[in-house]
Amino acid sequence: MTVLVTGGAGYIGSHMVWALLDAGERVVVLDRLSTGFDWAVAPAAKLIVGDVGDLDLVAAIIDQHEIETIFHFAGSVVVPESVTDPLGYYLNNTANTRTLIEAAVRGGVRHFIFSSTAAVYGATGSDPVREDAPLRPETPYGMSKLMSEMMLRDAAAAHGFTYTSLRYFNVSGADPLGRTGQSTPGATHLLKVACETALGKRPAISVFGTDYPTRDGTCIRDFIHVADLVEAHLLALKRLRAGGSNLVANCGYGRGFSVLELIDSVRRMSGMDFPVVYSGRREGDMPTVIADPSLAMRELGWKPQHDDLDRIVSDALAWEARLARHDLRKSIAHRRGPEQSPVRRKAS
Structure with missing residues (x-):
């Protein structure tokens, strides 16, 4: 049996690939x-460069590699950007997911694990x-994901x-072993x-909104370590293979930290002070978004192992330092010529 991971060269997807391997x-x-x-794709995985919206390509991959399960991470994820480019989000997140589901149905794929978002709830x-809260997404991003959930439900039936x-709630951190992390410029x-x-690497960090009805006026989010998130996906695969029924579940810790509390943790764990610029609210941001993860814990047997803000921050800082060294080596290699590049290039 083979697993297909769409978006497996990205942040969460690359962690998923390592966990599956x-x-x-x-x-x-x-x-x-x-x-x-x-280079973010684990060497033991086969990388195919292409678009999930290419029906013929996806169908060929499913057939040639005998794909049993699809983990679907590919998509656009920037909430404010979705407000200014809604059609782009409906294309990349919704229309392309529809194509992927069609290819899965044609190819007889047995299981599908979808990367959704707390943005489907809107103001919470x-x-x-x-999970049974009203679904009232307030941005095209949230709506694009909710539409994908609905298609998946109907196609499965x-x-x-x-x-x-x-x-997902607010996915953060990096692989504790230092193999991958958030790398997008x-x-x-x-x-x-x-x-x-x-x-x-940046002159300052902006805080958008200080007048929310929260304990310090900034938004509160449920930050979940990416390693705990991918573990939930592994447990979801195990459950489906054992005959488990369809499931929609939250992935978060059930408690939140404010924007300023996260910044304070970064200062503390890095030992560095840095400027903060205070700006007005961004369109689409909710004051507080916290998960009730009890369904995932009950149905998947999920027990988070990294539920600590300082641990999340420490792993993220370690990856950022590693990435800075990687970028420096890549820059030096580029000046020397491609034949001496230390960066692995892999394509099919």
Whole structure:
């Protein structure tokens, strides 16, 4: 049996690939490398550069590699960008997911595990949100993911495959073994920006909104370590293979930290102070978003192992320092010539 990971050269996808390989799975990665990197893909996985919206390509991959399960991470994820480019998000997140599901149905794929988001809930209030809360996405990003969830539900009912949709809260951190992390230049993830600022890669970090109805006026988020998130995916695969039914579940810790609290942790763990610029609210940002993860814990047997903000920050800082060394080596190699480049290039 072989597993296909779409977006496997990106942040969460690359962690998933390593976790699957660690578990003894055969892995094929499909990624167009628009925001991911070929060097971020674990060497034991097969990388195919292409688009999940290419029906013929995906169908061929499923057939040639006898794909049993698809982990679908490919997509666009910047909430404010979705407000200014809604059609782009409906194309990349919704229309392309529809194509991928069609290819899965045609190819007889048995299981589908989908990367969804807490943005499907919209404004959630201050209490942890459960899966049966009203679904009222307030951005094209959230709506694009909700539409994908609905297609997946209806296709599974019609065609007999099983699926799990995991609604992520704020994914953060990096592989504790230092093999991969958030590497996208110009990334908007709060922790990524804070770590880059602490290490001098950015002149300052912006805080958008200080007048929210929260304990310090800044947004509160449920930060979940990426290693715990991919473990939930592995457990979802195990459950589906054992005959488990379709499942939609939250992935978070059930408690939140504010933007300023995360910045304070980065300062503390890095030993560096850095400038903070206070700006107005961004469109699409919710005051508080915290998960109720009890369903995932009960159905998947999921027990987070990295539920500590300082641990999340430490792993992210370690990866950022490693990435800085990697970028420096790449820059030196580029000046010397491509034949001496230390960066692995892998394509099919």
